[in-house]
Amino acid sequence: MFNIVLVEPEIPQNTGNISRTCAVTGSALHLIRPLGFSVDDKYLKRSGLDYWNELQIYYYDSFSEFEAQADRSRIFLFSTHVEKNYCDIRYKDGDYLVFGKETKGLGQGIISRYPNNTVRIPMRENLRSLNLSNSAAIAVYEALRQTEFSDLK
Numbered sequence: 443m444f445n446i447v448l449v450e451p452e453i454p455q456n457t458g459n460i461s462r463t464c465a466v467t468g469s470a471l472h473l474i475r476p477l478g479f480s481v482d483d484k485y486l487k488r489s490g491l492d493y494w495n496e497l498q499i500y501y502y503d504s505f506s507e508f509e510a511q512a513d514r515s516r517i518f519l520f521s522t523h524v525e526k527n528y529c530d531i532r533y534k535d536g537d538y539l540v541f542g543k544e545t546k547g548l549g550q551g552i553i554s555r556y557p558n559n560t561v562r563i564p565m566r567e568n569l570r571s572l573n574l575s576n577s578a579a580i581a582v583y584e585a586l587r588q589t590e591f592s593d594l595k
Contacts, residue, residue, distance in 0.1 A: 443535060448541055450542065460578045463575070468594070472499075533584070
């Protein structure tokens with residue numbers, strides 16, 4: 443199982459889509475507050491459809507609180523501001539794939555703590571970023587591919 447971590451997500455539809463990806467892949471979802479929406483938000487629930495009961499979800503009040511329970515050597519940050527390709531990592535079961543908020547990403551304070559574990563998804567120059575839910579799906583499916591989709595049919 444992999445862990446998708448969203449740091450201060452702002453758009454309920456993205457989090458809903460990611461929750462659905464987590465449910466179908468057996469990944470856990472970790473949400474770090476503040477959230478830009480209520481977890482009761484109708485858009486969040488609609489995006490996740492009827493998969494909410496299949497989801498392992500954890501909440502934290504800060505990134506530090508999340509770090510305290512995670513294997514810090516297996517935390518991988520996704521950012522558009524680094525050079526290492528996300529496919530160059532050798533993912534293992536239990537890894538944490540961490541994404542920042544839609545408008546600002548993770549921020550240098552978090553990125554600087556993991557200089558060897560920060561990666562990017564390649565895209566054309568001079569374009570800002572991919573959609574958050576697309577990025578999370580790309581990342582978790584690469585991790586699953588590398589582990590030969592061990593728990594999936």
